[in-house]
Amino acid sequence: MNLPEEFEGARFLFRKQPVALPPDLRPIWRISVLLLILHRCCRQKRASLNKLHVLSWAIRTSQSRQTFLDVFNGVAHPDKAVIRFDPAMNRALDLVRGENLVQQIGGDHFQITAKGTALSGEIESDDDLMRVEKWFLGELGSNATETRIKKLMRLVT
Amino acid sequence: MRLRIRAIQLRVKTPEGMCGADIVFQDGLVVLRAENSAGKSTVVQSVIYALGLEGMLSASQAVPLPHAMTDSIEVDDKKVLSVEESRVTVEIENGDGQIATVSRSIKGVANKNLVNVYLGSHLTSPDQGLEPTDYYVIEGGAAVSERGFHRWFAAFIGWKIPRVTRMDGSECPLYVECVFPLMIIEQKRGWSAIQARMPFHYRIRDIAKKSTEFLLALDVFETALRRQRLKEEALAIRAEWDQVAARISDVAKRINGVVQNLPEVPRHWTEEEAPTILISRNGGWVSLQDAIRADIQALTELEEREIPRVQQVAVEVETALNEAESDLAETEFATAELFNEIQSEDAQLSGIDERLISLQEDERKNVDARKLRRLGSVQQLEVDQGRCPTCHQTIADALTVEDDSEQPMTIDETLKFIRSQIETFGTIQKAAMRSVEAKKRRLGALRGHANELRANIRALRRTLVSEGSQPSVEAVERRIRLTERVNEERLTSDEVAEQFDALGDIAKRFKENQDTQDKLPKGDLSERDQQKLKRLQEIFISEVSQFGLTSVDPSTLRISEENYKPEHDGFDLEFDLSASDMVRTLWGYLHGLVELARTEQTNHLGLLILDEPKQQETKRPSFQELFHRASAAGANHQQVIIATSEEEQTLLPLLDGVSHQYIRFEGRILRPLNAPPVATSALSAG
Numbered sequence: 001m002n003l004p005e006e007f008e009g010a011r012f013l014f015r016k017q018p019v020a021l022p023p024d025l026r027p028i029w030r031i032s033v034l035l036l037i038l039h040r041c042c043r044q045k046r047a048s049l050n051k052l053h054v055l056s057w058a059i060r061t062s063q064s065r066q067t068f069l070d071v072f073n074g075v076a077h078p079d080k081a082v083i084r085f086d087p088a089m090n091r092a093l094d095l096v097r098g099e100n101l102v103q104q105i106g107g108d109h110f111q112i113t114a115k116g117t118a119l120s121g122e123i124e125s126d127d128d129l130m131r132v133e134k135w136f137l138g139e140l141g142s143n144a145t146e147t148r149i150k151k152l153m154r155l156v157t
Numbered sequence: 158m159r160l161r162i163r164a165i166q167l168r169v170k171t172p173e174g175m176c177g178a179d180i181v182f183q184d185g186l187v188v189l190r191a192e193n194s195a196g197k198s199t200v201v202q203s204v205i206y207a208l209g210l211e212g213m214l215s216a217s218q219a220v221p222l223p224h225a226m227t228d229s230i231e232v233d234d235k236k237v238l239s240v241e242e243s244r245v246t247v248e249i250e251n252g253d254g255q256i257a258t259v260s261r262s263i264k265g266v267a268n269k270n271l272v273n274v275y276l277g278s279h280l281t282s283p284d285q286g287l288e289p290t291d292y293y294v295i296e297g298g299a300a301v302s303e304r305g306f307h308r309w310f311a312a313f314i315g316w317k318i319p320r321v322t323r324m325d326g327s328e329c330p331l332y333v334e335c336v337f338p339l340m341i342i343e344q345k346r347g348w349s350a351i352q353a354r355m356p357f358h359y360r361i362r363d364i365a366k367k368s369t370e371f372l373l374a375l376d377v378f379e380t381a382l383r384r385q386r387l388k389e390e391a392l393a394i395r396a397e398w399d400q401v402a403a404r405i406s407d408v409a410k411r412i413n414g415v416v417q418n419l420p421e422v423p424r425h426w427t428e429e430e431a432p433t434i435l436i437s438r439n440g441g442w443v444s445l446q447d448a449i450r451a452d453i454q455a456l457t458e459l460e461e462r463e464i465p466r467v468q469q470v471a472v473e474v475e476t477a478l479n480e481a482e483s484d485l486a487e488t489e490f491a492t493a494e495l496f497n498e499i500q501s502e503d504a505q506l507s508g509i510d511e512r513l514i515s516l517q518e519d520e521r522k523n524v525d526a527r528k529l530r531r532l533g534s535v536q537q538l539e540v541d542q543g544r545c546p547t548c549h550q551t552i553a554d555a556l557t558v559e560d561d562s563e564q565p566m567t568i569d570e571t572l573k574f575i576r577s578q579i580e581t582f583g584t585i586q587k588a589a590m591r592s593v594e595a596k597k598r599r600l601g602a603l604r605g606h607a608n609e610l611r612a613n614i615r616a617l618r619r620t621l622v623s624e625g626s627q628p629s630v631e632a633v634e635r636r637i638r639l640t641e642r643v644n645e646e647r648l649t650s651d652e653v654a655e656q657f658d659a660l661g662d663i664a665k666r667f668k669e670n671q672d673t674q675d676k677l678p679k680g681d682l683s684e685r686d687q688q689k690l691k692r693l694q695e696i697f698i699s700e701v702s703q704f705g706l707t708s709v710d711p712s713t714l715r716i717s718e719e720n721y722k723p724e725h726d727g728f729d730l731e732f733d734l735s736a737s738d739m740v741r742t743l744w745g746y747l748h749g750l751v752e753l754a755r756t757e758q759t760n761h762l763g764l765l766i767l768d769e770p771k772q773q774e775t776k777r778p779s780f781q782e783l784f785h786r787a788s789a790a791g792a793n794h795q796q797v798i799i800a801t802s803e804e805e806q807t808l809l810p811l812l813d814g815v816s817h818q819y820i821r822f823e824g825r826i827l828r829p830l831n832a833p834p835v836a837t838s839a840l841s842a843g
Contacts, residue, residue, distance in 0.1 A: 020574050021565040023522035025556045027540045028529045062518060088556035098546030099538050115536065122532045130525050132518075 024060055030092035032123055033059060033133060035101060038112040039120040040137040041144045046111035051149045052093070057084045058136075065136050072140065072152065083153060158315045158754075159252035160762035161796045164280040165203060166246040167827060169230055170265070171238035175830045176230055181281065182798065185791020186784065186817040189800040190808060196826035197800045198344050199223055201768040205341060207247040207261050209272060209294030209306050212334035214343065216358030225827050226263050232829055240264055248280040251313050252763075259306075260289070270294055272306045300330045307333050316760060319378060321367050322385050324360045332359060335368040339750060340761070342743075344768040344800075350731050350739075351722055351746055369721045372750065373693070374759045376683040387674045394667045398423040398660065405656045409434045412649050413602040414445060415595045423660070423667035434653055437602035440491075445653075449646045456639045464632050468625035477631070478617040485610040492603045495596060502593050509586045516579050523572045530568065535728075609638065682718055689757050690716050696752045697723060700745035700786060701738075704779045708738040722746070737779075740771045744783050748797070752786075755793050763795035770799060781811040788815045 023029050037055050038045050058068035067080045093110065096102040101116035112120065123129055161184065168177040180189075180200065191197040202221050205211060211221045220227055226243045242265030248258045258279035261272045273289035292299075292306035299305040300318065311318050311333060321331045334356050338347070346354050352365045361367065370378040406416050419432040426432065434445040443451075467474075533541040545552045555565040566574060616631040623630060682690070694716040702711040709725050716723055723730040723746060730742055747765060754761035765787075772780040780803075787797040801808065805821070812819065 016564070018564045018566040018570060020571055021555050021557075023519055023526050023571070025565075026526045026554060026568065027556055028533050028538070029522060029526045030556055031533075031538075031540070032525075032529045061515065091556045095540050095546060099540065100546075101538075119532060119536045119538075122535070123529065126528070129528055132521070 025088055027092065027095055030056070030088065031096050031099070031101065032119075032130065034092060034096055035112060035116050035120040036123060036130065036133060036137060038102065038110070039117070039124070040134070041140055041142065043142070043145070044111070045117070046105065046109050048146055048149075049093075049108045049110070050153065051144070051146055052110065053085050053089055054083055054149055054153070055137075055140075055144065056089050056092075057086055058082070059133055062132075065132075069136075069139060071155075072144070072148075158760055158762060159250075159794060160314050160764045161250045161794075162204060162764070162766075162798065163248040163250055163256065163278065165200060165207075165248075166280050167199070167203060167226070168242075168244045168246075169226060169240050169827060170242040171230060171240060173238055173829075176232065176238075176827050177830050178826045178828070179280075180820060182796065182820075183791075183818040184794060184796055186788045186815065187796065187798045187820065188784070188808070188812060188817055189798065189820045189822075190805060191800075191802060191822035191826055192824070193802045195802075195822060195824060196223070196225060197802060197822075198768055199226065199826060201341065201343055201766055201800055203245040204247055204766065205337075205343070206263070207245045207259050207272070208310065209261070209299065210334050210337050210341070212332065212356050212359075213337050213341075214354060216356070220263055220269070222263060230827060231825075242266070246280060248278055249313075252315060255313070257313060258287075261294075268293075274306075274309060300332050314762060319371060319382065321364075321382070322362045324362055326389060329359070329361065331361070331367060331371055332356070335359065335361065335364055336372055336760070339369065339372055339747065340764055341766045342747065342768060342770070347768070348740065348743060348771050351743060366720050372760050373686075373689060373721065373753075375686045375689065375721075377681045377686055380678055380683075381681065384674065384677055387670055387677075391667065391670050391674070394423060394663060394670060398663050398667070401656050401659050401663065405653055408649055408652050408656070409436075409445075410598070410601075412436055412445075412646060413598045413605060414649070415598045423664045425661065425664045425668075432657070434649070437599040445646065445650055449643065449650060452639060452643045452646065456636070456643055459632075459636050459639065464628045464636075466625065467620055467623055467627050467629055470629050470632075471621070471625075474617055474620050474629070474631060478614065478621070481610050481614050481617060485607060485614065488603055488607045488610060492600065492607060495600050495603060499593060499596050499600060502589065502596070506586070506589050506593060509582055509589060513579065513582050513586060516575055516582065520572065520575050520579065523568055523575060527568050527572070612638070687718070689753070689759075690718060690721065692757060693721075693749055693753050697745050697749040700749050700752075701741050703782045703786065704741040704744055705776065705782070706738050706741045706745070708734045737775045740774045741779060744770065748783070748786060751790065751795060751797065754795070763790075763793070764798075765790075765796075766798045766800075768800045769802065772801065772803060777807065777811065781815075784812055784815045784817065788817055791816060 033056055034052065037052060037059075038047055041047075041055065042051070058064055067077050068082055071077055071080075071082050093102070096116070097104060097110075099115070100113055101119060102110050103113050105111050124134075162182050164179070164181045166177065166179050168175060170176075178196075178200075189197065189200065199222060202223070203226075205214065206220065206222055211219075214221050222245075225231070225240070226245075227240060229237050229239050231237050243263040244260060244265070244267075245263060246258060246260040248256065250256045255276075256278045258275040258277065259272050260275070260279075262269055270293050271291050272294055274292055275287040275289050277285055277287045279285070279287050292304050292309050294306045300307045300311075302308065316333070318330045318333070320328045323329055338352050338354055342348065343354075352369075355364050355368075357364060367378070370381075402416070402419055405419070409416055414434040414436040417433050417435050418426075418430060420426065435442040436445055436448055438448060530541055539546040539549065540552070540554075543551055543554060553565055554567070557565075612634065613631065616634045620629050620631045694714070697716060698711050698714055701714070709730075714723050714725055714730065717729075720729075723742060731739065734742060744767075747767070750759075750761050751763060751765050753759060754763055770783070772783075783799075787799070790797045
């Protein structure tokens with residue numbers, strides 16, 4: 001390669017720069033999403049691993065939210081993936097258990113703890129915070145039962 | 158500025174006669190003792206209700222008084238009587254020594270939203286033949302309209318009610334209900350935090366901060382309000398500018414022109430930077446002025462010549478027809494090309510739009526994550542400090558598979574990164590939009606040109622087949638078309654010039670607005686404000702030390718310049734405290750405001766009403782110190798009313814040596830009026 005004259009004899013140094021990280025992959029973000037899901041959409045504030053995976057995938061982007069709501073309300077989107085399992089979610093679950101925000105009960109179910117309730121209460125008290133996520137979970141409300149999630153998984157798989 | 162409660166009268170009409178209570182208050186410390194559920198809170202709530210302040214408790218317009226005043230009353234012999242009518246009357250005094258009596262119906266035929274105001278001591282010296290004036294509360298406008306009770310009340314206590322901004326950007330008065338939570342603390346929910354209950358239902362922006370600013374009479378209040386107003390005005394001016402700019406663009410569209418160099422932000426322009434209208438001509442762009450000049454010249458040339466006869470021009474017409482036909486073919490081809498180009502650029506543009514939307518979502522999430530991080534640190538999450546909650550080793554701030562070589566950006570870096578991308582893509586979007594817009598204009602011009610050519614071809618053909626002695630149809634039509642075009646161009650040019658003038662006017666107003674904004678003080682707090690807060694801090698520290706605060710070293714406490722609340726290490730103090738110290742903090746802060754009002758100019762009314770101040774949470778000496786501290790109120794023409802159900806045998810020793818008025822109730826506060834006196838009041842000079 002021919003270099004411009006002013007670079008002749010110059011030494012190049014490459015330095016590693018920190019990489020940009022999508023906000024979904026921040027621990028605190030995913031932890032908060034998890035807590036909100038448990039807090040808003042789950043009976044007895046407990047949910048199965050499957051449900052947590054499905055909802056945390058659905059809540060990610062405006063498209064995934066819309067698609068999920070559509071499918072949930074019976075509008076078919078055969079060309080779109082509604083259910084994905086995100087490995088980051090498993091790590092987030094490890095962290096929330098470590099922080100004692102959520103406890104594991106009966107194998108594959110998770111329940112919010114008192115500490116977790118305190119944090120989700122704080123999140124709930126600021127209307128501006130996680131506005132879109134709250135809206136989405138509000139749309140689902142208590143309709144997103146385990147049974148319906150299971151049905152949904154049969155429907156699309 | 159002062160408000161003192163002189164007397165309260167409660168009246169309940171039952172089928173078996175009147176029940177009620179009469180209490181007379183002195184200046185200084187007043188201790189009101191009654192058994193739990195005897196109706197002690199009724200007294201405090203009555204003051205709130207009589208002054209039309211129930212909005213400070215909740216958004217609902219429910220009467221904030223217990224059953225005994227609204228529904229059924231249990232008299233001492235366990236008999237329950239229904240309440241037919243009830244009313245509360247409070248006699249108050251302001252800083253000028255003026256006395257007024259306000260009376261409001263609770264149940265009965267009288268309108269509950271009317272407050273009768275007697276300008277005199279109607280309770281303590283009745284029979285003066287005072288006539289009441291009616292004012293109304295609650296129904297919209299109580300704060301501002303002529304007959305609004307709170308307008309009268311604010312004038313009586315000497316408050317100049319400022320205007321504040323709502324969530325939606327509109328303005329409203331700072332309702333008195335917003336300020337009283339710093340002076341009247343009710344038992345049920347008033348003790349969980351400073352300003353635990355605020356009337357958020359008014360949708361006032363920063364309501365807690367704004368009301369504290371007003372209470373402390375800080376200059377920052379006025380400055381912030383002015384800045385807010387100027388900012389909103391600036392937005393309105395910019396919107397106006399955008400509107401005119403859009404109109405210019407519409408006008409230009411009529412002749413397939415685009416506006417060039419129009420500044421996005423209102424400002425004046427010099428001769429060289431003046432915006433122009435460009436129109437597409439023969440594949441290139443020329444300024445509207447040049448186009449008009451050229452067209453006028455062409456028209457003049459045409460007009461100077463006589464219109465030729467067909468036989469004179471037959472050959473030229475034939476050539477012109479051929480030229481026009483091939484020109485039309487070329488134009489049609491160019492039109493199709495340009496159309497495709499626009500289509501593909503439109504597709505690119507929507508790609509940019511999508512990218513921007515997802516960047517904006519990322520930005521929002523990162524802003525949220527930053528906020529969540531703060532909540533997390535309050536909850537003392539380990540991941541928030543970059544540590545694994547289980548093994549306490551350092552972990553990356555990412556949920557991706559652990560890989561030490563890839564260090565993720567911090568949230569702040571990410572935000573910066575995303576915002577710079579938003580800026581870049583925003584610029585790209587704007588440039589792309591402008592280019593598409595110009596191409597659409599060019600497309601319009603090409604189509605116009607094609608139409609002209611078709612008309613021309615028709616005219617040429619008709620000329621060829623008409624009689625030799627006739628004038629050339631083509632020459633006549635060309636002249637007409639050119640005249641029309643010149644007219645339209647001139648019209649557009651005039652209209653654009655007019656709109657440019659309007660822009661000049663807008664630019665002038667915008668500059669004035671910006672200059673005024675620049676002149677506002679830079680820092681938020683004035684020197685006087687800072688001194689006031691420093692003084693409040695001294696008083697606060699001295700109070701909580703005296704009350705025995707131990708969770709943190711009192712001397713390390715600060716009054717925040719952000720929200721004017723006590724803080725420790727940059728966090729609201731409330732987070733760090735034990736329950737008992739929380740109570741001490743509340744006492745120290747609320748009473749600190751009372752003491753501050755003695756030496757500094759504030760809007761505090763020198764009145765503090767504490768309903769059951771949670772002394773059980775603290776040790777007895779703390780409560781005693783509160784009495785000591787509050788007893789100085791009398792000498793300063795202030796009033797501190799403390800209602801408590803503390804047992805008399807523990808209460809009285811605490812009041813030893815403290816100058817106070819002691820009001821005790823045996824049994825229920827409300828009782829049949831033919832029974833012996835309800836309250837016994839004792840004055841002690843300490």
